Amino acid sequence: AGPVESKNEAAMSELVPESRQKPVVPMKPTGINANLLGYIGIDTIIEQMRKKTMKTGFDFNIMVVGQSGLGKSTLVNTLFKSQVSRKSSGWNREEKIPKTVEIKAIGHVIEEGGVKMKLTVIDTPGFGDQINNENCWEPIEKYINEQYEKFLKEEVNIARKKRIPDTRVHCCLYFISPTGHSLRPLDLEFMKHLSKVVNIIPVIAKADTMTLEEKTEFKQRVRKELEVNGIEFYPQKEFDEDLEDKTENDKIRQESMPFAVVGSDKEYQVNGKRVLGRKTPWGIIEVENLTHCEFALLRDFVIRTHLQDLKEVTHNIHYETYRAKRLNDNGGLPPMTVETEENHESNL
Amino acid sequence: IVFQGEGCRTVPLSGHVGFDSLPDQLVNKSVNHGFCFNILCVGETGLGKSTLMDTLFNTKFEGDPASHSQPGVQLKSSTYDLQESNVNLKLTIVSTVGFGDQINKEDSYKPIVEFIDAQFEAYLQEELKIKRALHNYHDTRIHACLYFIAPTGHSLKSLDLVTMKKLDSKVNIIPIIAKSDAISKSELTKFKIKITSELVSNGVQIYQFPTDDESVAEINGTMNAHLPFAVIGSTEELKIGNKMMKARQYPWGTVQVENEAHCDFVKLREMLIRVNMEDLREQTHTRHYELYRRCKLEEMGFKDTDPDSKPFSLQETYEAKRNEFLGELQKKEEAMRQMFVQRVKEKEAELKEAEKELHEKFDRLKKLHQDEKKKLEDKKKSLDDEVNAFKQRKTAAELLQSQAQQAGGSQTLKRDKERKK
Numbered sequence: 001a002g003p004v005e006s007k008n009e010a011a012m013s014e015l016v017p018e019s020r021q022k023p024v025v026p027m028k029p030t031g032i033n034a035n036l037l038g039y040i041g042i043d044t045i046i047e048q049m050r051k052k053t054m055k056t057g058f059d060f061n062i063m064v065v066g067q068s069g070l071g072k073s074t075l076v077n078t079l080f081k082s083q084v085s086r087k088s089s090g091w092n093r094e095e096k097i098p099k100t101v102e103i104k105a106i107g108h109v110i111e112e113g114g115v116k117m118k119l120t121v122i123d124t125p126g127f128g129d130q131i132n133n134e135n136c137w138e139p140i141e142k143y144i145n146e147q148y149e150k151f152l153k154e155e156v157n158i159a160r161k162k163r164i165p166d167t168r169v170h171c172c173l174y175f176i177s178p179t180g181h182s183l184r185p186l187d188l189e190f191m192k193h194l195s196k197v198v199n200i201i202p203v204i205a206k207a208d209t210m211t212l213e214e215k216t217e218f219k220q221r222v223r224k225e226l227e228v229n230g231i232e233f234y235p236q237k238e239f240d241e242d243l244e245d246k247t248e249n250d251k252i253r254q255e256s257m258p259f260a261v262v263g264s265d266k267e268y269q270v271n272g273k274r275v276l277g278r279k280t281p282w283g284i285i286e287v288e289n290l291t292h293c294e295f296a297l298l299r300d301f302v303i304r305t306h307l308q309d310l311k312e313v314t315h316n317i318h319y320e321t322y323r324a325k326r327l328n329d330n331g332g333l334p335p336m337t338v339e340t341e342e343n344h345e346s347n348l
Numbered sequence: 349i350v351f352q353g354e355g356c357r358t359v360p361l362s363g364h365v366g367f368d369s370l371p372d373q374l375v376n377k378s379v380n381h382g383f384c385f386n387i388l389c390v391g392e393t394g395l396g397k398s399t400l401m402d403t404l405f406n407t408k409f410e411g412d413p414a415s416h417s418q419p420g421v422q423l424k425s426s427t428y429d430l431q432e433s434n435v436n437l438k439l440t441i442v443s444t445v446g447f448g449d450q451i452n453k454e455d456s457y458k459p460i461v462e463f464i465d466a467q468f469e470a471y472l473q474e475e476l477k478i479k480r481a482l483h484n485y486h487d488t489r490i491h492a493c494l495y496f497i498a499p500t501g502h503s504l505k506s507l508d509l510v511t512m513k514k515l516d517s518k519v520n521i522i523p524i525i526a527k528s529d530a531i532s533k534s535e536l537t538k539f540k541i542k543i544t545s546e547l548v549s550n551g552v553q554i555y556q557f558p559t560d561d562e563s564v565a566e567i568n569g570t571m572n573a574h575l576p577f578a579v580i581g582s583t584e585e586l587k588i589g590n591k592m593m594k595a596r597q598y599p600w601g602t603v604q605v606e607n608e609a610h611c612d613f614v615k616l617r618e619m620l621i622r623v624n625m626e627d628l629r630e631q632t633h634t635r636h637y638e639l640y641r642r643c644k645l646e647e648m649g650f651k652d653t654d655p656d657s658k659p660f661s662l663q664e665t666y667e668a669k670r671n672e673f674l675g676e677l678q679k680k681e682e683a684m685r686q687m688f689v690q691r692v693k694e695k696e697a698e699l700k701e702a703e704k705e706l707h708e709k710f711d712r713l714k715k716l717h718q719d720e721k722k723k724l725e726d727k728k729k730s731l732d733d734e735v736n737a738f739k740q741r742k743t744a745a746e747l748l749q750s751q752a753q754q755a756g757g758s759q760t761l762k763r764d765k766e767r768k769k
Contacts, residue, residue: 040406041622043435045383048626050371055561058370081363107356113368118356158645162634241380304366308373316483327478328670 054114059166060307061105061147063122063198065140065190066175068129070205075173075263076121078276078287079299083265084108085121101126101139105167122169128186137190144169144198148322168319170310171234171302172198175205176258180218183225191231197318199234199310201302202226207260207293208278208285215260222258233257235306239313252301259298262287384438384487385625386467388519390460390511391496392448393418395526400494400581401441403594403605404617405430408583409441418446421459440488448507457511464490464518468640475641478673489637491628492555492620493519496526497576501535503542512552518636520555520628522620523547528578528611529596529603536578543576557619558627571619577612580605 064072064085073085085106107120122143127136147168154164172194176187191200202222207215226233235253240246264287267274276287287295302310389397393414402408409428425442442463447456467489474485495512497504515521523543525531531539547554554575557568582605586595594605605613620628 040404040430040432041617042430042437042625043433044622045435045437045625046375046379048623049378050375051561051563052626052630053371053374058367060367079365081361081365082359084359109356109358110361110365110367111358112361112365115368115370117367117370158642160638299366304369305373307367307370308377312377320480324479328673 056163057116057118059118059120060311061120061122061167061170062302063124063140063144063169063172064175065124065127065172066205067127067177068125070175070177071263072123072173072175072205074265075175075203075205075261075295077265078263078295079303080110080119082108082110084110084119085123101136103139103143120167133186136186137193140190141193141197144194145322148319149326151319152323152326166311168314169198170314172200174200174202176202176222178204178206178209178218178260180210180214182221188225188229188231191226191233192229195231195233197322199236199313199318200231201234201298202258203298204258204260206262208262208280210260219258219260223254234310234313236313239317256294256297256301259294259301261295261298262293263295379434379436382436382438384440385629386440386442386488386490386492388423388460388464388490388493389441389443389496390447390493390515391444391526392498393446395496395498396581397443397494397496397526399583400526400579401443402583403581403613404621405439414445416446416449418449420450421445421447421456423459423463438486442490453507456507457514460511461514461518464515465640468518468637469644471637472641472644478670489632490519491625491632493521494620495521495523497523497543499525499527499530499539501531501539504546509546509550509552512547512554513550516553517639520631520636521552522555522616523576524612524616525576525578527580529580529598531578540574540576540578555628555631557624564623567623568619571615574612574615577616577619579613579616580611581613 062076064076066072076085077083102125103122104125105120105122107118109116109118111117124140127140130136151164151166151168154161174187174191176183191202194200204210204215204218204222210218232238233253235245235249237246237249237253240249262278262285264276264278264285266277266279268277268279268284269275270277270284270286275284275289278285278287286292290296387401389401391397393416398409398413405428407428407430409426422445423442424445425440427438427440430437430439444460447460450456471485471487471489474480474482493515495508495515497508512521512523525536525539525543528536557564557572559565559569559572580596580603582594582596582603584595584597585592586597586602587593588595588602588604593607596603596605604610608614
C-alpha cells in the first residue's frame with residue numbers, strides 16, 4: 001500500500017492542490033465479515049469494474065508485417081492457439097503476386113475463462129516481395145491512419161454510439177529475417193516510418209536457423225541498429241508510467257527484445273507430453289520451451305501482461321497524436337463549409 | 349481492403365492462450381491510476397447531509413454546520429483522498445448550502461443545475477481541445493445525487509418535486525428520507541408509497557439499480573423496491589451488547605444505524621458503494637454526459653449530416669479551437685522569444701560589467717605601476733642628489749683637509765710661536 005499511496009499522493013497533489021489531508025480510514029479487516037465497523041467497501045469497485053469489462057468483452061487488432069515465407073500466419077495461429085490467420089501456401093500459378101501491398105483484416109471471436117475477445121488479424125501480403133519495394137509501407141501507414149480517422153469521425157458525431165467500434169491497430173509485429181547479419185534497409189525504413197504511428201514489436205522469425213551465440217549477437221546488433229536509427233519500438237521509453245514500469249520494461253527492451261521466435265501448429269510427443277514443435281532430423285524444436293526459442297516470452301509479453309497496455313498506448317498516445325494533427329491541419333475535419341457543398345471530395 | 353468484421357465466427361482454442369488475464373490487466377491499470385467518485389447532496393439545511401456522509405465513509409469530514417440565513421442557494425464542494433486495501437479513491441462531496449431556507453424558492457434549483465452543467469461543460473471543453481489530456485483528467489462530473497427528503501411523514505414538498513424534475517435528466521437521483529428516526533415504522537411505509545407515487549405521477553426519473561447482470565439483478569431488484577431509503581446518520585459510537593456501534597441514544601431506546609430493522613442505511617451503503625458505484629459512473633458518462641453534449645452542440649448550431657456527406661458538424665468549433673491553439677502557440681513562442689531576448693540582454697550586461705571591471709583593473713594596475721615608477725625615480729634622484737652632495741662634501745672636505753694640513757702646519761707653527769712668546 002505504501003508505494004501506491006505515495007505515487008498517487010504525488011499525482012493527486014499535481015491535479016488538485018486543494019485536496020485535504022487524508023482522513024484516517026481503517027483498513028479492511030482480514031475477516032470476511034464485511035460489516036465490521038470501519039469497512040466502507042470502496043475496494044469493491046475492483047470487482048464491479050471487472051464484472052463490467054467481462055460483460056462488454058474486448059477487441060484486439062494485431063497486424064503482421066514481413067516478407068512472405070517468414071512464418072507470420074503460423075506464428076499468429078500459435079500465439080492464439082487457433083486458426084485465426086489463413087496461411088498462404090506461396091504464390092501458385094493462379095494467384096499473382098500482388099502489385100502492391102494488400103491489407104487483409106479478418107476477425108474472429110475467441111473465448112477463454114469467461115472472457116470474450118474479438119481478435120482481428122491484419123495481414124499484409126506483398127510487403128517486401130516486389131523487386132522494387134520503394135514506399136511499400138505506404139499502404140500500411142494509410143490503413144493505420146484510416147482506422148484512426150474512422151474512430152475520430154465516430155467520436156466527433158453529435159449522437160455517438162455508446163461504444164465506438166475499435167478497429168485501430170493495437171500492435172504491429174514486424175518480422176525480421178534471420179540473416180544473422182543486420183537489419184535490411186527495408187526493415188529500417190518501415191520501422192522508422194511506422195514506429196511513430198503504431199506500436200511496433202520486432203520479432204526475429206524462424207529463429208531455429210540460428211545457434212544460441214548467433215542469436216545473442218544478432219539481437220544485440222539489431223538493438224544497436226534500432227537505437228542508432230532512432231527507432232522506438234514498443235514498449236517505448238517515454239511512455240513508462242512509473243519506476244516499476246521502467247524497470248520491468250528496461251529489462252525487456254535491453255535483454256529480451258527482439259524476441260527470436262519459432263512458430264508451429266503441429267504437436268509432437270516429447271518426454272511423455274504433447275508439445276507444439278517442429279520436427280527435424282536432428283531433434284524436435286519445442287516452441288514453448290524457453291531454452292529452444294523465445295516464443296513463450298513473446299506470448300506472455302503481448303497477451304498475458306501487456307495486452308491492455310498496448311491498447312491504452314494506442315488510444316491515449318498514437319490516436320491522440322493523429323487527432324491533434326488532423327484537427328490542426330488546414331481544413332480541420334473532412335469537408336466543408338456550406339458554400340462548397342457541391343464538391344464532396346474526400347480529404348483522405 | 350478485405351474485412352470480415354460483423355458476424356465473425358467464434359473459433360475454438362486448442363490450448364491455454366492467456367488473455368483471460370485481460371480483466372486483471374485492466375483492473376490493475378485502473379487501480380494504479382486511481383478512481384474518483386463525486387456525490388452531490390441536495391437537501392434543506394439541517395437534514396443531516398454532512399453527518400450521513402461522515403457515516404457512509406466512516407470519517408469525519410471537515411466543516412461546520414451551516415446557518416439558516418443564507419441569502420441564496422450555494423454549493424460547497426470538498427475533495428478527499430480515501431484509501432482502502434490497494435484502492436485509492438478521490439471522493440468529492442458537494443453539498444447544497446441554504447437550500448430551502450429562502451422565502452422565495454422559485455430559483456432554488458438553478459444553482460444546482462448550473463453546477464452540474466458546469467462540470468459537464470468542463471469535461472466537454474477538455475474533450476474538444478486539440479491537445480487534450482483526457483487520460484489524466486480529474487473528472488468532476490456528479491455521479492450520484494442524494495436527494496434528502498424531510499421526514500414529514502406526509503408527502504413530498506413542491507420544492508422537492510420541482511428540483512428533482514429539473515435534475516432527473518442530468519444526474520442519477522437517489523432519493524432518501526433523512527432523519528428517519530422521526531417517523532414510526534407504519535408511517536414510514538405509507539410515506540414511502542406516497543413519495544413513490546408522487547414521483548411517478550410527476551414523471552420524475554430516479555436512478556434504477558441495474559438488473560441486467562444476473563449476479564446483481566436479484567439484489568438490485570429488491571433494493572429498487574425499497575426506494576426511497578430511510579436513513580439515519582451518526583458518527584457517535586455507543587456500546588451495545590459487547591460491540592461498539594454507530595447509534596443515536598434516546599431516553600426511550602437506542603437507534604442503531606447499521607441495524608437493518610432500524611433504518612435503510614446499510615442498504616444505501618450497499619447500493620451506492622459496494623454494488624453500483626461503477627454503474628453510477630458509467631451512467632453519468634454514457635447517458636447524462638452524452639445528453640448534455642448533444643444538446644450543447646445542437647444549441648451551438650451543429651448537426652450530424654445524412655450518410656452521404658461526411659460530418660461537418662464541428663468544423664467551426666474546431667476552427668475556433670485551432671485558432672485558439674495557434675494563438676496559444678504564438679503566445680508561447682512570443683514568451684520564449686522574449687525570454688531569449690531578455691537572457692541575451694542580461695548576458696550582454698554581464699559581459700559589459702566584466703569588461704568594465706577588467707578595464708578598471710588595468711587602469712589601476714597601470715597607475716600603480718606609474719606610481720611605483722615615479723617613486724623609484726624620486727628615490728633615485730634623491731639618491732643621486734645625496735651622492736652628489738656627498739661628493740661635494742668629500743671634495744670640500746679633502747680641500748679643507750689639505751688646507752687644514754697646510755694651515756695645521758702653520759697653525760702648529762703659530763701655536764709654537766705663541767708658546768715661545
